[in-house]
Every structure is written in structure tokens, then in C-alpha cells.
Amino acid sequence: MRILSGIQPSGALHLGNYFGMMRPAIELQEKGEAFYFIADYHSMTSLFDAAQRRKNTLDVALDFLACGLDPKKSVFFRQSDRPEHTELAWILSTLTPMSLLEKCHSYKDKSAKGVPVNHGLFAYPVLMAADILLYDANIVPVGRDQKQHVEVTRDIAIKFNEHYGQTFVIPEPKIREEVAVVPGTDGQKMSKSYGNTIEIFGDEKAIRKKIMGIKMDSRMPEEPKPDADKNLAIQLLRLVAPPAVAADYESRLRAGGLGYGDLKKALFEHYWNYFAEARKKRVELVANPDYVNGVLAAGATKAGALAQTVLKRARKASGLE
Secondary structure, eight states: OEEEEEEOOSSOOBHHHIIIIIHHHHHHTTTSEEEEEEOHHHHTTTOOOHHHHHHHHHHHHHHHHHTTOOTTTEEEEEGGGOTHHHHHHHHHHTTOOHHHHHTOHHHHHHHHTTOOOOHHHHHHHHHHHHHHHTTTOSEEEOOGGGHHHHHHHHHHHHHHHHHHOSOOOOOEEEOOGGGSSOBOTTSSBOOGGGTOOOBTTOOHHHHHHHHHTOOOOSOOTTSOOTTGGGOHHHHHHHHHSOHHHHHHHHHHHHHSOOOHHHHHHHHHHHHHHHTHHHHHHHHHHHTOHHHHHHHHHHHHHHHHHHHHHHHHHHHHHTTOO
16 A cells, blocks of 8 residues: 655644644554655745745654654655656646636635635646656545545546556545544634644744634633533644543533633643654754755655656656657
């Protein structure tokens, strides 16, 4: 089984990135041949500061390695170190209907929210299809918000295979349903675009302020909350606290007597403890940049062997060779 996933260096990584993609990817490196990349080409649709992209790319590498990605068990590389991604994206784009891309919610949602739309954002799913198909991936761990893009990948691959002959492996998305969508501090999906994130490696004081600032309703502490399971702090607590602890807080909130301030303090403490070991490891990695860059370079070399083979297959099938 071959697994593939990528993550954008478009800003500080947050709980949505971790529970939606990073943790599932780290767990899957024990179960198959894993390819994970930093999607710096994709970041170009929304980030236009070159120095910031370089910094973010290094930060993603540090974050992922600190959280448990093992370069001995997976291939970890920078997307732009493999130009095969963009060449295959062009080949695939010639068979991708405009109507298919117009239906993609990522483009529609950002457009509706007033985010400037460029061709890269519109064509994002085609590059994502190239990312996946280039490595003959069987499994793609994604958050629920990215499931549609994997389905688009499947549609494009099937169309290519039907038109030019059997060329690509048809991938399957793998979604952890219990954390498929992580809520942000405002109740929307946690996203850098919405400014509602809780960073994995955020400053202690700043994160505490964010968590304590999560908006709640105006009910008094002693009032029972029969809808406690829908409480935003409870939803986040379930991610970072042991199940029994989260269940206890939910029960206390449901019964009445638990103040929202105390609940949010508990959320912060469990969040801070959850990533304690990762924070320690990240400090060690920051002090050893040559190791981090070496991991990415070695990963790009390993990825290239397969990427070139699959691209050659696609070029030959489509008459470019």
C-alpha cells in the first residue's frame, strides 16, 4: 500500500492541520510506503511573499518532524524539488473539464468570502491530482474538506485511463471521521484563511489568550447545558484530552455548575500538555538545520525515482514520447 499526502506552507500549522492530516499521516507511515511533501507550489495561490514562503517551508519541515514523522519510514520532500508535479499537472489539465473545477468548494467558498481568485486557486485540484497520481498512491489521508479534491483526482485519472489507456492508479481518500473537520475559535472550520486557528507550536501566552477568548453563549454556570456536546471548547477538548477527561467535562457542563472560564482553562492545559514532547523535539531540530535540509534533499531524490517513472508512462501514453 502506498500512501501520499501534502501540506501547504501558507502559515503556522494548527490543530486542524495536525488532526486532519498530520497525525493520520504519521500513523500511516507504520502501515505502508508513505510519501509526504511540503506543498510549496500550492502555497503560491495565496502567499506572495518569497521570504515568508521559505520560512514557512522550513517551519513545516520542523513541525512535521517534531510531531513524529520518521524519515526512515517515509519519504519526506519539498514539492518544488520535483518539477514532475507541474508537468503532469499540465498534461492532466488538457482532459479536465472546466465544469468539474467550477464545482470545487475550495474555490467557491473562498470566492464567496471575497478572497481574490487567481488561476492557480481555480486549477488547484489539477495540481493536487498530479501530486497524487505521480506516486501511484493507493491511499490519501485528508480532512473531510479535501475529500472532494481526491474525488476530482479519481475522475481525472479514470478519464485519462479511458482516453489514453491504463496509466494511473485510482486512489482512495482516508478520512478520520471523528476529527475530519476541526472547528476554529469562531466555530467555522479551523483555517488560516479565517484567522481562527490554534497553532501547534504557538506562543504560550498568545495561545492562552486565544483559547480564553473563545466565544460562548450567555448562560450562567449553574444552568444545565443539554447541548454540551456541541460546545466549541468541548469539541476541541476531545482532541487533546484523554476520552474520560473530555467526557467528564462534557457531563459536568450538561448537568450545570461548570463555568465556561474553567472549561477553557482546562482546554488550554490539555492542549499545552498534548504537544509538550513535540515542542521539546522541535527545539532540538531548530538547532540542527543541516539535518532538516538533508532529510528534504534525500526525500526529493527518493521521490524522483518514482515520479520520473510515472511521468514517463503518462508522456508515452499521451504521445509526448
